[in-house]
Amino acid sequence: MATQRISRVFGAVNIGSFRISAIVAGINEVGDMVVLGSGHRASQGIKRGYVTDMAAATYAVRDAIDRAEKMADTAVQKVWIGCSGAGLASRIDQFDAEIGGRRIEQEDIDQLLISARDVIQPDGRMVLHAQPAQYRLDGAHGVGNPKGLHAERLGVDIHIMLAEGAPIRNLTEAVQNAHLEVEAVVGSPIAAGQACLSPEERDLGVALVEFGGEVTNVAIYEQGMLKDMMAIPMGSADITDAIASAFGIRRFQAERLKCVNGSAIANPTDHREMIPVNAPGEEGTGPIARHADDKNRIPRAELIGVITGQLGSLMEEINKALKTMRFTGQRGKQVVFTGGGAELVGLADYAQAAIGKPVRIGRVPHLSGLAEAHVKPGFSTLAGLVLYAAADPVDIRAMGRSHTRTVKLGGMGMVGRVHQALREYF
Template identity: 45%
Template structure:
């Protein structure tokens, strides 16, 4: 394990009701950290931000614990130095690991009286008790739509008269092993895990307006390792899927096609990548560095580079279109698609995706937070910003044990003893 993080550093003096929240986006190409101050009645204010390349995550799951731990430590150290404070716990995202969803419907008899807070708590408690993890780990159980006597779409049933009160609860779960690996990496960096949040939910909170969520929209988060697809309607997630391709596949295709290093392929994509070509692109040249250091450089046209990029992006978006069909989204008339994630920065991708999906597609960036650096305002940081937004809405998640920590994930006695000893260092 690498050197200790700063412990016992300066702590901010907080006023009544204020609290600090730390968010950690562990992705397939980067780890980003954010420390924000939450004040009642005010928007969150960013105090610190950190960003590090990460080589330890593949397809959204931890593949190298030491590399992932180093990236987490470095990103959080940057954020803490900028914020001039230290944190003990973080909210971290989960972008893969077999994320799945279910809509649980439950209703109770209230005998026609006026609905009180106790009735709402009773229907939510019954819904929570009926959730069966079935060998998986529950991340979220979020009540979305209430029903009174068959009338759906009730946002707040308090005060209504009804015979029966029902609720639709969105339940998001994940495979246990990938969650344990992620949890362990964070804890090895001497950080506690306050909550693990599904990336699609965080991105949706950061990018989508309430009216979009109500009318219906598909959110496609195109990350480096995976592309998450979520369908929202009536204010809630009604479908979720994952495509195990992303920006790193585009980089690999460029490196393989032109016999260059991945690092240079990523630079080529960043500087010259586009999905919109012109006749001039057949003449404009792009330098290609060889894999072997010191060898002669070669040159390709910008059109050749664009062709490789287009093939992979079309493959990714075609898979996304198939998932949308399976979720029933493409049968809905008039609903739009929103792209976010790092790949959404690729020039011309919204126009290209409109052609693939056959409906309007737009790029979404997270709603700005006060104090957030300009470098972190693009679509690549949607999940990070969404983790803070999720913390603001923590009371809406009724799966308390799942939110607070990973204690529901069974650990061996040896693992628990190691964690106790590590915390005392």
């Protein structure tokens, strides 16, 4: 079977506190997304989503993209960046215009969006996205495309993603120093939602919890768009640190215990099961753990106790965030966990009991060519970045640069149009 030709290529880098991952993907001639290469490495120079060491962060980004490019046998010059920290915030702004009952044309929609730029008030922060989420006709919500319909008044809901300017500039510079151009910085709740949530879930209402290494983002989707979000400065790395502190061991040992033997659900046999602190072949190295036997093994029950203790604190914060964002009653039906922390065994059952709502684990959608190692919740944002890029979302800030303005001609109409042309071109 002949290899299908790739018409467009996308590169993306997700900059997390635990790992930095990269992907090279393309659209084939039948319109399907094909992953050409992907790679990841341990994060460096990043703390809770913020760059703390520019040189280390740049090296990690370059290494991750090199691995993806080598696998893809394709080099990329531009990348989309995924960001989970930097003070992300989300809001919906509204704008309305009189139509006068006539049939809505594409020019009316374009002019509405251009005029809607004036409602964006960043309040000293940086705007990452400013996108039309849905339209309103005479107060009726949920219109996807108003072209061809009649209305007295046409409105639009603009989804705006904000972030602190300096941290975003640091992220951008780290990528640019790796000899890459930045196509755009995308808030991770947008990318993860693109990958893990179905259109129906986003319409009915769902809470997306990105359980990352050092940051947990809680985002509320409703009526097809991201309505609100809150960031919690806690993540799976806090569980690792708690294990290391509780047993007096190194972080890498604690991380291995969490990933290999950890669980969010206790079992009656855990008290009788002793698990080795060291990996096979590393016996006799490193410190002896507290409460360990002469073979440096600890009861699995104690490990799970430490894990659930940290999870309990996180679930309290998640519950507070959901209540603050009013994700209750009929709105609050479904919660989806994703991110690297969502790979913990038994998390869905634990979270469902703690939050009191149905919980599922959001996984990476099937993408042709994606490596098996990357078909995990921890790579959902990475996959979502290329899906988001391929969707080619409209940003109202980029509209109107080549847009022909419609000028009503009155007594001085031609003079006004000439004056407008002089202002735009000189």
